[in-house]
Amino acid sequence: MEAVLKTAFPFIVFSAGILAAFQGVLMIVAYTVLAERKVLGWMQGRVGPNRVGPWGVLQPFADLFKFILKEDLIPDKSTKFVYFLAPLVALSCALLPIVVYPFGPRIADPLGWLVPYVADWPTLGPAVAWIAEQAINMPLTIARIDVGVLFVLGITSVGVFGIALAGWSSNSKYSLMGGLRSSAQMISYELAMGASVIGVVMLAGTLDLNGIIEAQIRSPFKWFIIPQFLGFVVFLIAAFAETNRVPFDLPEAETELVAGFHTEYSALKFALFFMAEYVNMFTVSVMCVTLFLGGWYVPGLGKILQPGSIPYALVSHVAFIGKICFFLFLYIWVRGTLPRFRFDQLMNFGWKFLLPLGIANIILTIVVVYFLNS
Amino acid sequence: MASDVFFFIFAGFAIACAISMVYHKNPLYSAISLVGVFIALSCLYVTLAAPFIAAVQILIYAGAIMVLVVFVIMLLNLDEDRRDNRLGFLYALGGGLGLILLAQTFFVFYAVMRAPQQAVNTAETAGKTMSIGQAMYTEYLLPVEIVGILLLMAIIGGVVMSRRLNQEQIEAVVDKELELRGQDEDKDDYRIAF
Numbered sequence: 144m145e146a147v148l149k150t151a152f153p154f155i156v157f158s159a160g161i162l163a164a165f166q167g168v169l170m171i172v173a174y175t176v177l178a179e180r181k182v183l184g185w186m187q188g189r190v191g192p193n194r195v196g197p198w199g200v201l202q203p204f205a206d207l208f209k210f211i212l213k214e215d216l217i218p219d220k221s222t223k224f225v226y227f228l229a230p231l232v233a234l235s236c237a238l239l240p241i242v243v244y245p246f247g248p249r250i251a252d253p254l255g256w257l258v259p260y261v262a263d264w265p266t267l268g269p270a271v272a273w274i275a276e277q278a279i280n281m282p283l284t285i286a287r288i289d290v291g292v293l294f295v296l297g298i299t300s301v302g303v304f305g306i307a308l309a310g311w312s313s314n315s316k317y318s319l320m321g322g323l324r325s326s327a328q329m330i331s332y333e334l335a336m337g338a339s340v341i342g343v344v345m346l347a348g349t350l351d352l353n354g355i356i357e358a359q360i361r362s363p364f365k366w367f368i369i370p371q372f373l374g375f376v377v378f379l380i381a382a383f384a385e386t387n388r389v390p391f392d393l394p395e396a397e398t399e400l401v402a403g404f405h406t407e408y409s410a411l412k413f414a415l416f417f418m419a420e421y422v423n424m425f426t427v428s429v430m431c432v433t434l435f436l437g438g439w440y441v442p443g444l445g446k447i448l449q450p451g452s453i454p455y456a457l458v459s460h461v462a463f464i465g466k467i468c469f470f471l472f473l474y475i476w477v478r479g480t481l482p483r484f485r486f487d488q489l490m491n492f493g494w495k496f497l498l499p500l501g502i503a504n505i506i507l508t509i510v511v512v513y514f515l516n517s
Numbered sequence: 518m519a520s521d522v523f524f525f526i527f528a529g530f531a532i533a534c535a536i537s538m539v540y541h542k543n544p545l546y547s548a549i550s551l552v553g554v555f556i557a558l559s560c561l562y563v564t565l566a567a568p569f570i571a572a573v574q575i576l577i578y579a580g581a582i583m584v585l586v587v588f589v590i591m592l593l594n595l596d597e598d599r600r601d602n603r604l605g606f607l608y609a610l611g612g613g614l615g616l617i618l619l620a621q622t623f624f625v626f627y628a629v630m631r632a633p634q635q636a637v638n639t640a641e642t643a644g645k646t647m648s649i650g651q652a653m654y655t656e657y658l659l660p661v662e663i664v665g666i667l668l669l670m671a672i673i674g675g676v677v678m679s680r681r682l683n684q685e686q687i688e689a690v691v692d693k694e695l696e697l698r699g700q701d702e703d704k705d706d707y708r709i710a711f
Binding site for chain 2: 222224226228289290293294296297298300301303304307308310311319322323326329330333345348350351
């Protein structure tokens with residue numbers, strides 16, 4: 144029994160970590176939707192949702208229940224299997240990158256304080272002591288892999304299938320045009336995004352997200368936004384286009400394409416697309432924070448709190464979430480401010496301005512790194 | 518033990534997707550199955566401690582090339598593939614090529630079995646991004662450069678073939694074509710072709 148539990152322990156820990164991280168991200172996403180409606184309301188001189196719960200805080204749950212209870216319509220001429228597959232692909236590709244996010248620094252001894260309290264208990268005492276020993280140097284990342292940046296870029300690029308297949312399988316002109324526009328846009332801006340990341344990777348010398356944060360702590364600038372400002376601007380603009388948000392929300396141009404690729408989707412299938420869009424916003428915000436704003440690192444915090452202690456990890460984690468929330472707010476702010484691009488302007492901007500800018504940033508970084516190293 | 522279980526899961530998934538890719542009549546279903554094959558293969562690379570190859574497999578094959586294939590299928594709106602009896606000889610050809618492939622596989626197995634046992638690379642850096650990058654830009658620099666030039670040629674070829682001609686260039690091409698044929702045909706017929 145004990146041996147079985149000890150073998151199963153890593154799997155239990157991973158499952159619990161994945162469950163906690165997914166739950167946390169989905170809660171943030173749900174409240175991003177509420178924040179978007181509230182902030183847009185204020186920007187337009189309205190109040191926003193305020194009926195469900197005090198100050199409208201239960202609105203996301205009300206929306207979810209409504210999505211679940213609505214009738215699920217499937218168009219008669221649609222390709223059923225692909226129509227069913229598309230929202231699943233979109234949401235799972237949006238959620239998968241969560242496993243490599245660096246949520247915070249390592250904690251040296253997270254459960255050590257618990258051991259003395261239960262030391263006298265018959266079976267629980269040794270069990271807790273064993274678990275505390277396993278938890279030493281616990282990272283706040285589910286999986287620290289060597290190619291974190293490539294993993295996130297790769298999985299999000301597979302997410303294009305969800306949108307393209309949704310547009311195709313609905314068998315409607317609006318959906319097909321919306322799906323084609325949206326996937327063309329995502330493919331085009333992926334290049335600029337990848338180009339803007341390379342500068343950071345060269346400065347850090349690793350593709351591991353945690354390693355990039357550690358490289359930023361070691362560097363004299365502390366945050367890579369200072370030496371990589373050009374890359375940051377390119378990344379931010381490409382991120383708006385990647386997530387199909389204003390001012391690049393061509394696929395959803397209501398006046399010409401109704402709702403784009405998800406015109407024919409209703410009920411929970413539409414909710415999955417909706418969630419995927421907001422989880423993607425969260426993903427690019429995490430990438431932006433990790434690559435350019437030092438991730439969980441707060442300059443000077445190590446002088447106040449002991450690095451590796453639990454309070455240090457907590458403050459760092461809150462700082463990480465705070466930085467992400469700033470970018471989520473930026474999305475909403477831009478949505479309340481800017482008008483929409485035309486499709487040909489969007490393509491010209493991506494291929495003829497943003498991509499050359501990204502490549503120029505790479506060459507500039509190569510030259511600077513070469514002369515600094517020699 | 519656990520890695521064996523994962524191997525059989527992913528290998529089975531890869532083979533199932535490959536069979537479904539070959540047997541589906543609808544080209545879009547075949548494309549989706551091929552994406553499944555790529556994803557299963559990249560999972561196998563992960564279990565073989567080659568995370569970089571796995572990530573690149575997803576990023577390039579599943580994320581870029583197959584998206585373009587799906588795009589083409591969607592835009593052309595291909596009908597289901599009808600079986601054409603005139604092409605019956607292709608079955609025999611396919612069977613012959615399959616047998617050759619099988620023989621090659623057995624030959625590789627045989628050669629691997631006969632070869633002297635080599636030490637497994639157990640270094641910490643094996644399969645990691647940095648060691649792959651160092652190998653690519655020192656030991657294998659020439660092949661990398663050749664592949665780069667090949668890809669550049671393909672890009673330039675694509676740009677040249679897809680560029681739009683303006684009115685004067687169309688006139689020039691049509692005139693040259695008519696001159697070659699030496700006939701006095703209607704210019705508009707050719708102009709449409711460009």
